[in-house]
Amino acid sequence: MKAPPPTRPALRARYDARQQGVVDAAARLFAQQGYGATSMADLVEATGLTAGGLYHYIDSKEQLLIRICDELLEPLLERVEHVVADETQAPDDQLRALVYAWVAHVEGHLDHMVVFQQERRVIEAEEQWRRVRRSRKRFERLLDGVLARCEAAGLLGTVDRSLTLRALLGMVNHTAQWYRPGGRLDTSAIADGFCDLILR
Amino acid sequence: MKAPPPTRPALRARYDARQQGVVDAAARLFAQQGYGATSMADLVEATGLTAGGLYHYIDSKEQLLIRICDELLEPLLERVEHVVADETQAPDDQLRALVYAWVAHVEGHLDHMVVFQQERRVIEAEEQWRRVRRSRKRFERLLDGVLARCEAAGLLGTVDRSLTLRALLGMVNHTAQWYRPGGRLDTSAIADGFCDLILR
Amino acid sequence: MKAPPPTRPALRARYDARQQGVVDAAARLFAQQGYGATSMADLVEATGLTAGGLYHYIDSKEQLLIRICDELLEPLLERVEHVVADETQAPDDQLRALVYAWVAHVEGHLDHMVVFQQERRVIEAEEQWRRVRRSRKRFERLLDGVLARCEAAGLLGTVDRSLTLRALLGMVNHTAQWYRPGGRLDTSAIADGFCDLILR
Amino acid sequence: MKAPPPTRPALRARYDARQQGVVDAAARLFAQQGYGATSMADLVEATGLTAGGLYHYIDSKEQLLIRICDELLEPLLERVEHVVADETQAPDDQLRALVYAWVAHVEGHLDHMVVFQQERRVIEAEEQWRRVRRSRKRFERLLDGVLARCEAAGLLGTVDRSLTLRALLGMVNHTAQWYRPGGRLDTSAIADGFCDLILR
């Protein structure tokens, strides 16, 4: 992330750990107060670093935001690619597996997810967000592919597939706004519930 | 909104029109660039007013945000109250009527809706947002009431009702992110599609 | 210079006067301490404005530097164009007229000139300095034209013309480093002295 | 320069070589980007040393600047003293020898020279620059002495001697701004050309 991270393994490990700490603290603050409303001073306070020291671990406030989005999308995309790659699975099982992975990922990255949604605007608009944008689009394409297979197998309801896709995106992403760990509904209940709405 | 608006009717009409112009410009800018990233200078440019002149029509930047949310929620709530009040309608018809009104309202206030979602955070957190918060909660309660009647009538699927509620909130609110007027899906298609997913 | 200066004449005059005050103060400070070593806080102190108020009159620190260079080069160029345009004058008279105008201009803009020389580097390097760069080049081309006419008339010494040009540029520009008003040598003495060195 | 350089000859040689490398890199960077605009980080990158390592070879950024000026002035002064010491030479030959040595020195230290001119301001102003200032003044006095002998021998033109001195300083120093090795004019051509302008 920042120009040259240390090369010696021991130092490198510490560096990485602290950098991750900064990113996590940022995700939390951005989620709670908003990206724009969070000052680097807030981050200084939250991390215990000093104003200048912070910049050993990051390039800029915006890079931090990009990193948060990457940490959200990249591993999710990887898991989803993996699920989709297994062609022996029935389409509806594949959808359930995918939605489960997705909901689980959202629940495990609530802060990241809230930030991602809140800052959607800047992500869609500007140049340096291309990779993030591409990940999001790839994810949607994979999801649509699975829905298409379900549709072909007669497993979807009567609702237009692209509308179904958007409905699904809306309901899962919205999860980050209300889900609290330890609540009445666990990951499976949520994921299966959503799939039940979609599948015939 | 701002201290004393004129009392003579002719002046008053002009005043109101200009004030509405400011609010609409603000909604557009906030939706496009974010509330925090929009400066009053942007607003000055967009409205053609001067820095000082702007403040004849508004109290503060934040009041503008509150007003945008009110303009979104209040008329929606009114329509929904009206729909719900008709106890002769079948529960599923009521749900369809409600969702139609809701989707139509979102489509008619894309900017307002995007702003409302984007600034969710500040709405939930602070004192002066109580009225907005109450409106949102009342809306959800009304919606849940209709769903309960559907459930009682055996019209819902097997999915937990509170999860269904949240799914519906997610999908409809998300509409503002992708809906473009003149697209393939019109209001009815969207509203009915969503209901089809929910209802048995 | 700054986005929209006022349009009403009375205000406009005051605005322009204060803006000029800022530019002059900047020229003095930049000349004394260097552009890089002068902080906006220094400028605030020198102008009596406040940190924010300063920015009513300027766009940025760098624009201030550009403006200083423009104020130096543009009027000089105009005078020189005028001198060169008179084709009835003998070449050596033209050279003397030109050098006199030039020396007088340097003496009247010591601060500007010192700044221009000191920041030569950034002027030559970056994009937004094209106009300044073009002015400088145009000036040198005009000067060379006059020298060429002198040479053709056999009025120059034996020294290579392009070297003569550079020598002249060096000696006149250097004047800003030592000239103090009221010194032993006045404008005419300096300008004529330089010409005497150049001409046969 | 920095606290204790090594005393064992082998180490000392390596130390000196690296220190010289740092000074040369600094001269290049300062000349290209300006002293103020060059950060120690730039220097770290240019030298391949680390932030801390750099400080084994230097005391401070400013000492680096002083050293660059010393490296420029001291050897020049030594050569010039030597030229001036030979009282058997004719005044004009002496002037030619001096200017030749001077031009050659400038050409051999373009970076140093550019830096010296650019940072003139700080050199003249501050305490710790006394030695540099004294060298510059001594150089000018020696030069003026030779001009005086030329004048006494009737070899100068009609131009005031102190103006001639300043003109010469201007033209030779300015050489650093345009001279590029391998150009049409070599050291002799330049030095002789300048002298031809000065001498009758």
Added chain:
DNA sequence: TATGAATGAGCCTTCATTCAT
């Protein structure tokens, strides 16, 4: 010697808002 993390003051600039005219 060499490392790279850390410091914290200072940089330029923007901001929402007010008020004399």
Added chain:
DNA sequence: CATGAATGAAGGCTCATTCAT
């Protein structure tokens, strides 16, 4: 009603230098 100048705190970020390892 309208203007635009003014405020001054706060914004994100950079810097030369130091020091424990």
